[in-house]
Structures are given as structure tokens and as C-alpha cells.
Amino acid sequence: MAYYRAVGDVPPKRHTQHRDPEGNLYREELMGEEGFSSDSSLLYHRGVPSAIVASEVWELPDQTRTPNHPLKPRHLKLHDLETGTDAVTDRRLVLGNNDVRIGYVVTGADPSPYYRNAIGDECVYVESGSGAVETVFGLLSYRTGDYVVIPRATTHRWVPWERSRLYPIEANSHVAPPRRYLSRYGQLLEHAPYCERDLHGPDAPLLVDGEDVEVLVKHRTSAGVVGTRMTYATHPFDVVGWDGCLYPYTFNIDDYMPITGKIHQPPPVHQVFEGHNFVVCNFLPRKVDYHELAIPVPYYHSNVDSDEVMFYVGGDYEARKGSGIGLGSISLHPGGHAHGPQPSAIEASLGVDYFEESAVMVDTFAPLDLGEGGLAVEDPAYAWSWAGP
Numbered sequence: 327m328a329y330y331r332a333v334g335d336v337p338p339k340r341h342t343q344h345r346d347p348e349g350n351l352y353r354e355e356l357m358g359e360e361g362f363s364s365d366s367s368l369l370y371h372r373g374v375p376s377a378i379v380a381s382e383v384w385e386l387p388d389q390t391r392t393p394n395h396p397l398k399p400r401h402l403k404l405h406d407l408e409t410g411t412d413a414v415t416d417r418r419l420v421l422g423n424n425d426v427r428i429g430y431v432v433t434g435a436d437p438s439p440y441y442r443n444a445i446g447d448e449c450v451y452v453e454s455g456s457g458a459v460e461t462v463f464g465l466l467s468y469r470t471g472d473y474v475v476i477p478r479a480t481t482h483r484w485v486p487w488e489r490s491r492l493y494p495i496e497a498n499s500h501v502a503p504p505r506r507y508l509s510r511y512g513q514l515l516e517h518a519p520y521c522e523r524d525l526h527g528p529d530a531p532l533l534v535d536g537e538d539v540e541v542l543v544k545h546r547t548s549a550g551v552v553g554t555r556m557t558y559a560t561h562p563f564d565v566v567g568w569d570g571c572l573y574p575y576t577f578n579i580d581d582y583m584p585i586t587g588k589i590h591q592p593p594p595v596h597q598v599f600e601g602h603n604f605v606v607c608n609f610l611p612r613k614v615d616y617h618e619l620a621i622p623v624p625y626y627h628s629n630v631d632s633d634e635v636m637f638y639v640g641g642d643y644e645a646r647k648g649s650g651i652g653l654g655s656i657s658l659h660p661g662g663h664a665h666g667p668q669p670s671a672i673e674a675s676l677g678v679d680y681f682e683e684s685a686v687m688v689d690t691f692a693p694l695d696l697g698e699g700g701l702a703v704e705d706p707a708y709a710w711s712w713a714g715p
């Protein structure tokens with residue numbers, strides 16, 4: 327996120343003395359990506375950001391992954407998935423590989439524990455609901471249709487104001503706008519479907535007093551994804567000011583301006599973010615192809631290099647009509663197998679000039695395994711749905 331922001335009280339010169347009104351020094355922390363060679367922010371703490379008094383194992387929910395073998399397209403019905411109500415600890419694993427994990431949770435209205443993901447950035451799509459994400463950088467409010475992008479190692483907690491359906495895309499890398507939409511210095515370009523005005527970061531410090539505060543840390547060891555519960559001597563939300571280009575932000579799908587064409591446009595025009603070995607796209611309500619002989623639904627396609635995950639979040643997805651897929655469904659169309667519209671959907675789409683559909687897509691460049699949550703809500707009939715009744 328190469329887009330500078332300054333919040334709260336920062337000194338005029340970095341790495342110089344910065345004191346509170348009583349003359350005590352604030353502790354400066356650099357949060358920087360790729361060592362000291364990429365985007366970063368400088369945070370000014372009242373306490374010592376490294377002061378912990380305890381560290382113990384946090385047992386993560388079941389992270390078991392089952393290979394998609396024998397190879398099949400899959401339909402997973404997330405609205406049938408029962409979850410606990412905590413936005414962090416009750417996520418159930420739906421799909422995952424060594425680059426990204428996709429989960430699902432339906433929250434209650436209680437705050438989550440303090441938490442940070444030390445493995446990679448989180449891009450949490452808010453299928454429905456509203457609330458706040460309190461972070462060490464300040465507060466973000468969230469609402470239906472938001473992507474909440476939280477950089478790796480950002481301490482935060484979820485504070486739902488109502489029941490919220492969350493679709494966490496947990497990367498093992500950073501999540502950023504597509505490179506081709508950025509100038510060589512990082513500004514979003516004119517042909518990008520959104521711009522900096524659409525990204526909403528914290529705008530005030532969030533200060534909380536406290537001692538012996540627990541923070542759950544998700545991280546990696548040679549044994550895979552694990553958790554640790556660290557106890558901080560003082561509250562981690564003690565940042566009086568920060569500045570830089572690394573911070574959490576939200577982006578709402580209503581602010582994405584779809585790119586359309588005279589004939590069918592391929593999925594990359596719908597891309598919104600990218601991480602290492604995966605992309606995030608969104609298919610949104612839009613005018614469709616206007617050639618007099620256009621076929622508005624997609625052609626059949628073989629994802630030679632990727633697994634494709636569609637999460638159907640709004641409207642009525644034209645290409646999937648007749649397949650059993652509905653709101654809250656996920657389809658997994660794996661590499662090595664062609665997919666496309668259900669045959670009856672092609673004729674039905676001719677002459678249509680507007681699609682009222684919303685779907686969030688994750689394409690991964692390595693095969694996805696099924697998580698225990700995905701397996702629990704699979705519709706076993708989907709794989710045969712193109713062959714007819």
C-alpha cells in the first residue's frame with residue numbers, strides 16, 4: 327500500500343526524541359515489510375512493544391487439509407456451516423494450500439480476543455454485518471461488502487455491532503492492488519477500477535490502558551500453522567501516532583467500477599487484489615457485452631494453471647443457473663478440468679444487457695485442499711450437474 331498516511335502525534339523528524347507532556351520518551355517502532363526494503367510505518371508507543379510476561383500454546387481450530395482427490399469440481403454451501411461466534415477463534419477452514427487459507431465464520435456481537443496473523447496479510451470479505459476492527463493503528467469500521475485488509479503482524483480485534491458473516495482470506499504473503507494498476511511509484515492508475523479515495527484507513531489513534539493483555543498470534547513453524555498466546559505487560563493499543571504506507575484499510579465492493587466490453591471480458595478485468603500465488607477478483611452488477619451476437623455468460627475454460635473459487639454473495643449468478651448454487655455457495659473449479667456455464671444458462675443469457683450478480687473469486691496457482699469446514703457442507707451432486715439430470 328504505497329499511499330502515505332499520518333495519524334496522531336508524530337515528531338517532525340523520524341528517529342528523533344519524541345516525548346509525552348511529562349517528558350517521557352515514546353518508544354518508536356518500525357513495522358516494515360521485506361526487511362527494511364518495502365512499505366513501512368513508524369509507530370510511537372507509550373509502552374515497550376516487545377515487553378511480554380508470558381507465552382503459551384494457543385490451540386488453533388482444526389487446520390486439517392484433504393486433497394481434492396479424485397479430482398472434482400465442488401460446491402460448498404457455507405450458509406449450512408455451523409460455526410462458533412468468535413470472529414478469530416471460531417473460523418472454520420474451508421479451503422487452503424501453502425499460499426492461502428480461506429475460512430468462514432458467523433459472529434455474534436461479542437469482541438474477539440486481541441489477535442495478529444504473523445503468517446501473512448488477511449483480506450476478510452464481509453458477506454454481511456457491520457462493526458469495527460480495532461487495531462494498533464486505530465479503528466476501522468466495517469460493513470457489508472467490505473474487504474478488510476489487515477497487514478501481517480497487525481495486532482487487532484473484531485468488534486461486531488451485529489451478527490456478521492466473515493470470509494477470511496488468509497495469505498502467507500502480502501495482499502495488494504494488482505501491479506498493473508499501479509504507477510511505477512505506486513499510485514493507482516487511470517485504468518484501475520478503483521482509486522485511493524476508495525480505501526479507508528484509520529484516522530485517529532486508539533489508546534487503551536491495561537496490563538497483562540493477552541494477544542493470540544497465528545504463526546508458522548516447521549510443523550505448519552500454529553498459535554501462541556502472548557501476554558503483554560501493557561496494552562498493545564498504546565500508539566499515540568504513526569505515519570507511513572503500511573496500515574490496515576477497508577474497500578467496499580460498491581466502490582469497484584466494473585470494466586465491461588463489447589464481447590465477453592476475461593476474469594482479470596475483475597481483479598481487485600493479488601497475493602503471492604493467488605488473486606482476488608469480484609464479479610459485480612454491471613452492463614454486459616453489447617455486440618449484437620454476444621454471449622454474456624463465460625465460455626468454457628480450462629484453468630490450466632489455477633484453481634478457481636467463487637463465493638456467491640449477491641444477486642443471481644447467471645452462469646450457474648440450474649446447478650444448485652445459490653447465495654452463500656462456493657464453487658471450486660480445479661485446474662486440470664474445464665468448466666463453464668450450465669448448458670441451459672447460455673441460451674438464457676442471450677440478449678440480456680445487465681447482470682445483477684455479486685461474487686468474490688480467489689484464483690490460486692497451486693491446488694487447493696479441502697478444509698474440514700468445506701467438507702462438512704459439500705453438495706455431492708454438483709460435479710455431475712453439467713451432464714444433465
Ligand SMILES: [Fe+2]
Binds near residue numbers: 627634659665
Ligand atoms: Fe471460471
